Every structure is written in C-alpha cells, then in structure tokens.
Amino acid sequence: MTGRLGTTFAWAFASVAFHRARSVAAVLLVAVATALVACTLGFQAGFERALDRNVEALGYQVLVTGKGCPHEAATLILRGGSIPMYIQDDVYRHVVAQPEVAESTRFLMQSVPGELPGARQLYVGIDDDFLRLKPGVAFQRGEWFSAETAGEAILGFNVAEFRRLNVGDSIELLGRELTVRGVLDKLGTQDDGTVFLPLAVAQDVFEKPDRLTGIGLRLDDLGEAAGLVDRLYDVPSIQVVRMSQVQSAVLGVLRGMRALFLAFAAVCVALALLGVFGAALLALQERRGELGVLRALGCPGGTLFRLAWCESLVLSLLGAVVGILVAIALRGAAESFVRANLSFVPGGPIVETTPAVLLTSVALVVALCLAAAALPAWRSAAAPPATSMRGAG
C-alpha cells in the first residue's frame, strides 16, 4: 500500500516536473491565493489581538475625557495624537473619589511634527500612578522621573532605537531641553513610539496648565462600571466610556473592512481554483492518451483517479508552500497596506502569520483545489481506454 502510494506520488512529481510551464503557472496561481488567504486570515486574527493588547496595555477599563465623541477620543488615545478636548485637573479629584475606583492615572497627550516629513511625535504627560496601572511596563534601562517637575523624559523602545538616544542624552521639545531618564522595554503597543514626560512638565511645555486629556480608571469590580458611568454622566464637561465599548465599536468598523478583504481573498481563491481546474483539465486533456494507455494496460479506475488527482494535489501543495513563504515575506507590506488604508490601526503586529493561520490557509486552498480537480480526474478515470486513446490521437 505504502509502495503504491509512494509510486503514485513519484509519478505525480515526475509529471509535474516534466510539464514545467503548465506546472509553474498552476503553482503560481495557488501561491497567490494561499498568500492572500493567509494574509486575510492573519489580519483578522492579528487586528483583534493587537486591539486587545493595546487596550490591555492602557491599563484602565474606563476612560474619562472632555466632552465630544467618546469613541473618537478613545481611538485617538489608542492611536496617539492631539485631542482638542480637555478636562480640568480638579475634575480628577471628583472622579477618583467615586467608590468604584481602585486605581487611576491622569495624562495629557500632545503630538508635534517628528523628524521625518509628515510624521508626528507623540508626547504624553503622566503622573506617578502610571506604572501602577501598567504592570507589564518595565525599564530596559534607566528609571522613573526623579521628581514630578523634573525636566526629564522616558522614551518608548522604538523612539530610543530610531533616534539612537540613551539615558543621560538630551532632547529638545518646543525650546525646552529634557534629559532622557529611562527607556522602556518593547511592548508592541503605541507606547513604543511615545515620549513620556512628568505630567506637570507636559502641562507647562504645551501650555495647558491644569488641563488633562484623560483619566484612566481601573475599578474594583467591572460589573459596577455601569453605575459609575451613570453617575459621572451628570458631571458637566466630561464623558465616560468603557474600553470594552471602544473595542466593540472598532471591531464593528473592522467587520466591514474584513468583509471587503474576504471578498477580495475569495476572488483570488476563485481564480486559483480556476487555475488548478484549468491546469487539471489541460493536464488530463494532454495526458488523455497516456491515461487511456494506462487503462488499456489494466490500471484500475481508482488507481487512475488517484494518479490524475495526485498531480493536482502535488501542484496545490507546492503552490500552498510557496504561498506561505510569500505570505511570510509580504507580511510587512500587508501591514503597511492596512495601516495606509484604515483610519485606526492598533500598534504592534496586526497581520499574524502564526502556524495556525498558515495551516488553515493551506488546508482551505488545497481542499478547494482538490475539489476542483476531482471532476477532471474522475472523467479521465471513467473514459473507455479506446475512446481516450483515439481522442488523443
């Protein structure tokens, strides 16, 4: 049995190698389809996980911001940028006095033109409670600010890497010189591209005294969030949003995008199926005489079907393997494409080419290709040998 299976595969490989042009065309079509399916599935899984990771990295479950659209504010905070809505510092004392609040942190977020054309550098003023809400944050080197008003900065990992800055170096911000006090470990979130300042220093440099962009709250019991939100709703000039609502809203938008991506991937898969179907038809038409001879020599119908089908299996497997390599190689390009075309994209990798994603893509494409090749294989196995040989000339 193993010997026959080995022979069947050996035949298929030999035939694929012998008919090079046809095989290469079919393999390329399958490869493109596999790569697109892998990127689409990888995007689906990666975006959600990246969003979870970014929201989790914020460290709070409830966000208090100035009046405006709460979801817009939340996504801006996730993405990073200047939000022209502020709350007064004294509101903070009222908010944190609520009984449901376990931990809280205040921040002021601003962005200024960065070193690269069109790029902006994000600055966030933070208070001493920042680290308590972010247990995952660790220093790669250096340490926390020496004082609440110290002219110091803590750099996200990517900022330090990109600008080649180290602890003790100086950076300039709106005419103010700041000393690098620490560099954070890589987090895979927006924080990697952020420069953190003491809150008071940020309020001073950006001329926003006693102003905050937001207050992050961690509650003792998330089940009590509704009561807190209702109560804070009565406070003028602020709005409250749960981060889980933001996630749902972002994922709702993503679902529409995902449908578009899936439709695009489906078109590519359909093209690949047509390619494999066409290649199988072409191969079997070309080999019609050969298959007729095999039938004449007594080849059982099942064996003939396997021989014909196995060639499609080899083509689709080869195509899928190439497609996986293409997907891995083009992951960065796919990420850039998504980032360029979506208004909100969370930090960190958003197209995941995990083994599960790759294997699912391969299984899907190969299964569909085999289904497409089954009919031509069955027809070639069922034709009388004299008819096949006569037809093939």
Added chain:
Amino acid sequence: MSLVAATGLRKDYRQGGDVVAALRDVALAVEEGEFLCVTGPSGSGKSTLLSLLAGLDRPTRGSVTFRGEALETASSGRLAELRRTGMGFVFQDFRLVRHLTARANVRLPLLFAGDGEDRADELLERVGLAARAGHRPHELSRGEMQRVAVARALVHDPAVVFADEPTASLDRANREAVWRLLSELHTERGLTLVVAAHDAEQVPGAARTVRLADGRMVEPLRRGTDG
C-alpha cells in the same frame, strides 16, 4: 475452448449525424499459442477489431469472450482486471509514458497488478535495451521505443499479446527487427499473438491470416503465411 472468440461482432461510430459501421458481423476464434495476423487496408476495421477483442471498447452488437468470459457485459473494472492479468498490448505509436524511464514503462503492468515477478530488466535485456533502461522515451529511437513497448507487453506474462500495426511508424530495419523479435518470442514462449498489419507479407511467422475490408471479413480463415 478458444482463448479469444468473437461472434456477430459489429461496431458503429457516430460521425456528426451519421452512423458509420466500422465492423460488421465478424466472427473469429484465436487459439492458445496461435500467431494470428489481421490484415486489410487503412480504415478496414483492424484496429477496431483488436480493441474489441481486447476489451478496450464495447461492441455495438455481438459477443467477445476471453477464456470463455463475455467481455461485452463485463464491468469496466473486470475488463481492466482481465487486461492486466491476461493481455499485453503493443501500439502503433508506442504509447510510452513520457516522463517515465524505459524500465518504469516496462514495469507498469506489474504496478497495476500489484504483484508478480519483476522481469523488467530481464525483458529489456531480451529486447536488447538493457543499457537504455534508465532513459526516457524522448531519449530513445523509434525502434528502441517499440522494443520497450514489446517488453512492457510481456512483463506480466500475459496469455495473449495484441499488437496493432506495431511497425507502421518504423523504418525498414527496425520493422524487420520488431517482427523478428515478436516471432522469436512467440516461438520461445508459446505466446499467443494477434497482430494487425497493413500487409500480411510484412508479418513473418504468422500461422494464420484473416483479411478485413470495409469492416467485413472478406476471406475465410486460412492457415499458413501465404497472406
């Protein structure tokens, strides 16, 4: 009981809207160990007759038996089984599998049978191609390809070999070599041979010749090699 027998054999083909009779009322019996030559001009039905006798095609009417078993009613699976256990084939245009070596081509019937002694190398040596066993068909001459086909027809030790104009596309020297080979194998192994040829003069060693014209057997069965 004859090894292969046909009675009232008719085969029609459709050509456009017309029905063309390729064979009409043919009766024939092939005995074990016989060397039979079927002759006739192009289009006389020689190839069709061999196809029906070998179960490669089904008659429109009439009956064909192999070792007493009716082929016209046998399933395609049973026909394939009969071919792989009891019949060998040599075709006019060799019909070798292009991506397989000469040795792999010769082994094909053994592969389908799933058992049997691997005599591929022995037969390749017998047909004078031991040194060419690892070559693919496009690396062989036409005469060599046909000798590979002869070896393939014999490798599973069949009861009968059908050869449809096996020398039609060969030059004179190769033609003579192939006929000599088939004739020797018939004598050496007591092989039953049914060959189709344009002209009986080309087939040395055939003990009996039947002639077809326009799908009918036009001459009674004759013994000898007098054409």
